[in-house]
Amino acid sequence: MADTNLMPIAGQIDPVPTARDITPREDGRVDLIGLPPTRIRELFEEAGLDTRQAKLRSKQVYHWLYHRGVSEFEDMTDISKTMRPWLTERFVIGRPHVVEAQHSTDGTRKWLLQTDDGHDYEMVFIPDADRGTLCVSSQVGCTLNCTFCHTGTMRLVRNLTPGEIVGQVMLARDALGEWPKGKMDFAEDEDEAEYRADSRLLTNIVMMGMGEPLYNFDNVRDALLLVMDSAGLALSKRRITLSTSGVIPMMERCGAEIGVNLAVSLHAVNKDVRDEIVPLNRKYGLEELLQACADYPGATNARRITFEYVMLKDKNDSDEDAHELVRLLKQFNLPAKVNLIPFNPWPGANYECSDPDRIRSFSNIVFEGGISAPVRTPRGRDIDAACGQLKTAAEKKSRAQMDREAAAAAEAEAASE
Numbered sequence: 546m547a548d549t550n551l552m553p554i555a556g557q558i559d560p561v562p563t564a565r566d567i568t569p570r571e572d573g574r575v576d577l578i579g580l581p582p583t584r585i586r587e588l589f590e591e592a593g594l595d596t597r598q599a600k601l602r603s604k605q606v607y608h609w610l611y612h613r614g615v616s617e618f619e620d621m622t623d624i625s626k627t628m629r630p631w632l633t634e635r636f637v638i639g640r641p642h643v644v645e646a647q648h649s650t651d652g653t654r655k656w657l658l659q660t661d662d663g664h665d666y667e668m669v670f671i672p673d674a675d676r677g678t679l680c681v682s683s684q685v686g687c688t689l690n691c692t693f694c695h696t697g698t699m700r701l702v703r704n705l706t707p708g709e710i711v712g713q714v715m716l717a718r719d720a721l722g723e724w725p726k727g728k729m730d731f732a733e734d735e736d737e738a739e740y741r742a743d744s745r746l747l748t749n750i751v752m753m754g755m756g757e758p759l760y761n762f763d764n765v766r767d768a769l770l771l772v773m774d775s776a777g778l779a780l781s782k783r784r785i786t787l788s789t790s791g792v793i794p795m796m797e798r799c800g801a802e803i804g805v806n807l808a809v810s811l812h813a814v815n816k817d818v819r820d821e822i823v824p825l826n827r828k829y830g831l832e833e834l835l836q837a838c839a840d841y842p843g844a845t846n847a848r849r850i851t852f853e854y855v856m857l858k859d860k861n862d863s864d865e866d867a868h869e870l871v872r873l874l875k876q877f878n879l880p881a882k883v884n885l886i887p888f889n890p891w892p893g894a895n896y897e898c899s900d901p902d903r904i905r906s907f908s909n910i911v912f913e914g915g916i917s918a919p920v921r922t923p924r925g926r927d928i929d930a931a932c933g934q935l936k937t938a939a940e941k942k943s944r945a946q947m948d949r950e951a952a953a954a955a956e957a958e959a960a961s962e
């Protein structure tokens with residue numbers, strides 16, 4: 546294996562640390578969203594409940610938070626009336642702040658969200674006949690600079706916290722009206738039939754929004770563990786897919802510690818082209834990436850790895866490329882399917898989407914090679930919600946500009962003293 550560790554790549558690629566666990570709030574209260582059940586219990590004990598009470602109350606609260614989706618302690622009807630203000634004084638149930646909600650003509654919905662410290666990020670819901678997929682962001686911006694991706698033109702502002710990640714799923718359930726009603730809801734008109742666990746709109750989650758999830762591994766893992774917890778949101782790991790541009794060192798842990806389906810943004814079949822369009826390739830090369838896929842825990846023919854392949858005109862879309870793709874996937878004996886993504890344009894992009902005939906020919910070759918290769922229908926293009934179109938106001942700034950801004954801020958601070 547070539548030692549590529551020391552090779553420079555464009556952009557800053559190191560994970561950026563964020564405050565873990567509890568983000569301090571001005572009012573001193575603690576946001577419970579994003580915390581695992583054991584941590585909630587600990588916090589209740591620290592706030593003065595005895596062990597038995599803390600255990601019982603945390604279990605009840607957890608159920609209300611993640612299974613029933615309530616956002617006020619007052620609505621937790623099996624918790625005593627005196628206990629509810631005690632909770633409200635000390636804790637909050639956070640949701641991402643919605644700046645704007647947009648609806649595409651094809652039914653796709655996009656939400657512009659904001660963190661408490663004022664950073665914008667996005668999530669997208671894509672309804673289909675047989676499923677509804679929520680596309681979740683893991684970072685504000687991205688450190689990687691894939692040349693065809695709009696998010697890649699942003700600078701990385703910061704990693705999202707577990708609460709901000711799982712909060713997207715909770716917000717989507719709020720918006721879709723999908724929290725179950727059930728035994729713990731003491732409304733007079735309660736009807737058990739309204740417990741609609743099997744006919745939900747939101748059935749699948751893809752970590753394919755803004756950011757590289759494997760550069761925010763711990764927070765993404767903690768959030769997804771909450772999403773998968775059968776006592777809470779209870780989404781099956783088979784319905785969750787994490788997409789990576791190829792952060793090899795984290796792939797094994799992703800399989801072992803999260804266990805969701807893996808999608809890999811391959812996009813090219815030779816070093817030169819992949820180095821250019823997915824610059825991370827200069828650090829983690831193609832062959833090593835495919836080997837890491839072959840080693841991915843849980844990859845079987847029943848749970849194949851998805852290889853995403855963006856169709857860029859005259860860049861990566863020839864018949865030879867398609868044949869080479871088949872050869873590579875076979876060489877590594879990969880249980881694979883290929884997802885061909887027509888390039889979604891954005892202002893200032895230097896690429897064009899391949900012609901429909903070209904895409905068809907490419908797809909046929911891969912298919913004849915024995916690998917399924919559907920073409921992903923672009924969704925929500927009219928509201929810039931399609932793959933690679935997500936971008937919020939944080940511009941990618943040059944190092945020099947960031948230095949200038951830091952110097953100006955320091956001067957302003959000095960002047961105000």
Ligand code: SAH
Nearest residue numbers: 694753756788789790810853888889932933
């Ligand atoms: N950072 C992760 C996940 C987010 S991107 C990754 O790169 O895998 C989700 C998918 O959209 C990736 O396969 C990405 O390469 C693709 N994509 C990015 N920009 C695109 C564009 N303009 N048109 C089509 N697909 C794009």
Ligand code: SF4
Nearest residue numbers: 687689691694697790
């Ligand atoms: Fe980041 Fe993925 Fe876009 Fe590449 S394609 S810049 S890794 S979000």
